[in-house]
Amino acid sequence: MSQKTLFVNILLPLPIKGVFTYRVPRDLENIVAYGKRAVVQFGAKKIYAGLITEVHEDVPQHEVKYIIEVLDDKAVVNDIQMKFWNWISEYYMSELGEVMNAALPSAYKLASESRVVLHPDYICDKDILTDYEFLIIEALMVGDSLSLSDISNILGFQKIMPIITSMIEKNWVIIEEDLKERITPKKANYISLSEDYQEEEKLKELFEKLQKRAYKQLEVLMSFISISGFYTDKKTEVARTRLTKAVDSSDGAVRSLISKGIFVQNERVESRLQSNIKEKNIEDINLSEAQDTALNNIISAFKEKNVTLLHGVTGSGKTEIYLHLINDVLKEGKQVLFMLPEIALTSQIIDRIKSYFGEHVGVYHSKYNIQERAETWKDVLNNGENSYKLIVGPRSALFLPFSNLGLIIVDEEHDNSYKQQDPAPRYNARDAAIFLASLHKAKVILGSATPGIETYYNSRHNKYGLVELNERYGGLQLPEVLVADVKRETRRKTMSSHFSSFLMGHIKEALKNHEQIILFQNRRGFSLRLECDICNWIPNCIRCDVSMIYHKHSNQLKCHYCNYTVHVPGKCGNCGSHEVKMKGFGTEKVEDELAMLLPEASIKRMDLDTTRNKNAFNNLLMDFQNHKIDILVGTQMVTKGLDFNNVSLVGILNADNMLSFPDFRSYERAYQTMAQVSGRAGRKKKRGKVIIQTFQPYHQAIRDVMENNYMNMYQSQILERRNFHYPPFFRVIEIKMRHKNSESLFYAANELADMLRQSVKVQILGPVNPMVPRIRNFYIKSMIIKLPRDSKLLARKEIIRQRIYDFKSSSKYKSCIISIDVDPQ
Ligand code: ADP
Ligand code: ZN
Numbered sequence: 001m002s003q004k005t006l007f008v009n010i011l012l013p014l015p016i017k018g019v020f021t022y023r024v025p026r027d028l029e030n031i032v033a034y035g036k037r038a039v040v041q042f043g044a045k046k047i048y049a050g051l052i053t054e055v056h057e058d059v060p061q062h063e064v065k066y067i068i069e070v071l072d073d074k075a076v077v078n079d080i081q082m083k084f085w086n087w088i089s090e091y092y093m094s095e096l097g098e099v100m101n102a103a104l105p106s107a108y109k110l111a112s113e114s115r116v117v118l119h120p121d122y123i124c125d126k127d128i129l130t131d132y133e134f135l136i137i138e139a140l141m142v143g144d145s146l147s148l149s150d151i152s153n154i155l156g157f158q159k160i161m162p163i164i165t166s167m168i169e170k171n172w173v174i175i176e177e178d179l180k181e182r183i184t185p186k187k188a189n190y191i192s193l194s195e196d197y198q199e200e201e202k203l204k205e206l207f208e209k210l211q212k213r214a215y216k217q218l219e220v221l222m223s224f225i226s227i228s229g230f231y232t233d234k235k236t237e238v239a240r241t242r243l244t245k246a247v248d249s250s251d252g253a254v255r256s257l258i259s260k261g262i263f264v265q266n267e268r269v270e271s272r273l274q275s276n277i278k279e280k281n282i283e284d285i286n287l288s289e290a291q292d293t294a295l296n297n298i299i300s301a302f303k304e305k306n307v308t309l310l311h312g313v314t315g316s317g318k319t320e321i322y323l324h325l326i327n328d329v330l331k332e333g334k335q336v337l338f339m340l341p342e343i344a345l346t347s348q349i350i351d352r353i354k355s356y357f358g359e360h361v362g363v364y365h366s367k368y369n370i371q372e373r374a375e376t377w378k379d380v381l382n383n384g385e386n387s388y389k390l391i392v393g394p395r396s397a398l399f400l401p402f403s404n405l406g407l408i409i410v411d412e413e414h415d416n417s418y419k420q421q422d423p424a425p426r427y428n429a430r431d432a433a434i435f436l437a438s439l440h441k442a443k444v445i446l447g448s449a450t451p452g453i454e455t456y457y458n459s460r461h462n463k464y465g466l467v468e469l470n471e472r473y474g475g476l477q478l479p480e481v482l483v484a485d486v487k488r489e490t491r492r493k494t495m496s497s498h499f500s501s502f503l504m505g506h507i508k509e510a511l512k513n514h515e516q517i518i519l520f521q522n523r524r525g526f527s528l529r530l531e532c533d534i535c536n537w538i539p540n541c542i543r544c545d546v547s548m549i550y551h552k553h554s555n556q557l558k559c560h561y562c563n564y565t566v567h568v569p570g571k572c573g574n575c576g577s578h579e580v581k582m583k584g585f586g587t588e589k590v591e592d593e594l595a596m597l598l599p600e601a602s603i604k605r606m607d608l609d610t611t612r613n614k615n616a617f618n619n620l621l622m623d624f625q626n627h628k629i630d631i632l633v634g635t636q637m638v639t640k641g642l643d644f645n646n647v648s649l650v651g652i653l654n655a656d657n658m659l660s661f662p663d664f665r666s667y668e669r670a671y672q673t674m675a676q677v678s679g680r681a682g683r684k685k686k687r688g689k690v691i692i693q694t695f696q697p698y699h700q701a702i703r704d705v706m707e708n709n710y711m712n713m714y715q716s717q718i719l720e721r722r723n724f725h726y727p728p729f730f731r732v733i734e735i736k737m738r739h740k741n742s743e744s745l746f747y748a749a750n751e752l753a754d755m756l757r758q759s760v761k762v763q764i765l766g767p768v769n770p771m772v773p774r775i776r777n778f779y780i781k782s783m784i785i786k787l788p789r790d791s792k793l794l795a796r797k798e799i800i801r802q803r804i805y806d807f808k809s810s811s812k813y814k815s816c817i818i819s820i821d822v823d824p825q
């Protein structure tokens with residue numbers, strides 16, 4: 001009896017076009033199925049785990065290889081996801097393999113070059129190991145890490161991926177890159193007052209006793225009372241370091257109080273991954289009248305529209321509204337996706353969500369280890385009774401195998417961390433969420449105090465619903481925004497370093513009242529460049545056309561594009577003069593100089609340099625929350641979604657460098673950044689203050705922030721966008737070309753531009769040099785294509801894709817790297 005031969009189409013996690021056909025050996029015929037992973041050889045040596053996208057009997061034209069093995073019992077992706085991937089690939093003009101790479105957790109993306117190491121928690125129990133597992137573990141105990149091809153060699157055969165997969169699942173080994181991302185718990189000592197002294201009478205006695213004999217201890221005790229808010233908040237714990245700092249930075253008195261049994265010390269893990277315990281009920285949230293109206297407006301907008309914008313000022317209580325909407329959808333038995341910008345994904349908001357939805361909440365985050373990511377994936381895929389129903393995550397959470405979404409919330413929808421920059425697919429998660437929701441027939445809420453221009457346009461023109469929430473929760477006022485005129489203060493010589501006397505006065509006032517302060521400076525490093533006063537020579541990076549930034553901490557000049565570092569030159573590299581001065585200032589200088597001006601304050605910095613360690617970001621937030629820090633200086637990291645009770649003052653140190661970017665979004669971005677960071681001020685107790693330092697106090701963007709006038713900003717911008725053919729009126733595609741040789745790049749870029757002009761017949765700007773025209777020795781040209789949003793849009797995109805593909809494949813320009821960015825941010 002003749003049997004038909006089976007073939008499968010395999011999608012590989014590689015930036016190449018299309019799928020590849022392989023033959024199915026007899027013994028795997030009953031196992032192959034759509035959505036499972038199969039191990040295949042690609043090229044001469046490489047082995048990959050790819051996805052089966054089709055099982056068929058069409059005999060290919062040429063001979064094909066057999067698949068080596070099948071890794072899964074069940075499909076790991078579903079049909080809706082494949083549709084979603086296809087859409088991303090088409091819309092963002094990227095290959096399906098690139099989408100697969102972005103979508104799958106790394107545990108699912110095994111390849112012969114993947115490296116594994118022993119899991120740090122692995123405990124040796126040789127009895128339960130199979131012979132192969134034993135060999136692998138032995139080898140890993142000797143060496144540091146092994147690639148899968150190394151392991152193949154050790155075991156003497158190729159079919160090792162199922163063994164590795166099962167060892168990963170059992171937490172015995174881990175993919176090396178994921179190891180680096182594991183989060184270790186942070187421990188800290190907390191001080192509370194002993195039970196014996198909780199009564200006021202007893203406390204008074206103690207005061208009197210200490211006053212006579214131990215004045216230092218009395219001081220510490222008083223600080224404790226004040227910081228813990230003992231008489232008011234009943235918050236009874238204070239971090240030991242904070243207490244030490246509050247007095248005179250000596251720990252002796254604290255130690256004495258502990259040994260006398262007056263203070264009790266507890267070591268606690270400052271947990272980030274809180275347990276999933278439901279503590280509260282949605283029904284217990286009392287929405288304000290304004291919130292209630294907004295909620296009802298959203299619900300009625302959803303009757304006609306699939307997407308609704310919730311435009312609510314900072315602190316208006318958008319989250320509480322989301323919680324209600326989530327609750328309703330969960331009750332219908334559907335899944336909910338709650339998206340947050342990467343940086344705001346702090347324990348703060350997650351704890352808040354978990355306290356209402358408990359064990360139904362799954363967090364999907366690139367910072368969590370491989371295990372959790374793969375587990376969350378599986379859990380969502382199963383979508384059983386006990387599976388997570390509410391997923392909280394950044395843009396990558398869109399790719400989870402949802403089967404039954406009812407609602408997607410995109411919080412802070414204007415945030416540009418929703419846009420993936422590199423590598424392709426350069427998708428915008430906010431926009432992709434809207435497409436994903438349509439596949440599930442789900443609703444989408446976009447929330448922001450400062451919506452993106454395109455989003456606001458869409459809601460004003462009835463594409464989306466629009467619900468406005470103009471007051472803060474609890475009758476709080478929006479902060480008062482004031483301007484410090486740096487030009488005038490410079491003239492009057494009232495600046496201390498980069499701080500105006502106006503801002504300094506307010507900082508001191510806040511410190512005196514035990515209030516906290518956030519200072520925002522959008523550049524990191526110490527100075528922005530060195531410059532020779534005689535000949536204007538500026539030390540640039542040797543690999544990038546950009547000035548190097550001085551970092552005082554390491555006393556080096558560093559390139560922020562390639563991390564190249566050099567020693568600080570003693571004299572000018574051009575004329576030899578010693579008059580080489582620092583120009584401009586970054587967060588490091590702010591921290592440094594402020595520490596000199598305010599020696600008694602606890603000042604910390606939050607930027608890329610201080611948060612490279614994965615725990616550091618959350619640690620800083622926790623320390624700020626617990627008032628171990630008085631002043632937090634930071635880059636845009638401090639602007640996003642943080643909710644602290646005790647911040648009364650926000651300072652924007654240099655508004656001018658936000659206003660001077662040559663980009664059609666710069667005005668919008670400057671407004672959003674200033675309004676968002678302002679929103680961190682005065683969120684619980686009293687009206688906050690914001691002080692903007694600027695040379696241009698009458699600049700319209702600053703006026704708009706002062707008046708909280710989003711509408712004015714929007715209207716001026718939409719006019720410009722219309723006049724100059726930018727989104728939402730035109731679709732913009734940016735093409736970037738890179739080459740080691742500037743001349744070759746010049747010709748290649750012009751040729752591609754001419755070709756596109758002829759074949760697409762639309763406006764193309766460029767090729768031009770971008771702001772940084774060379775990075776890591778690659779010269780860069782960029783061009784902007786503006787496509788009218790008419791019936792020819794899709795056809796034109798297809799032509800562009802095809803032309804670029806042909807161009808790339810022509811041998812002449814093979815060494816030119818081309819990247820396409822649809823809707824660049
Ligand atoms: P937004 O996200 O709009 O900036 P939040 O949702 O963070 O504002 O709310 C601001 C603060 O007000 C939070 O601390 C929140 O707990 C509180 N809040 C908002 N609405 C309520 C409510 N209905 N009941 C109690 N607290 C609320
Ligand atoms: Zn010089």
Ligand code: ZN
Pocket residue numbers: 541542543544559560561562563564776
């Ligand atoms: Zn560089």
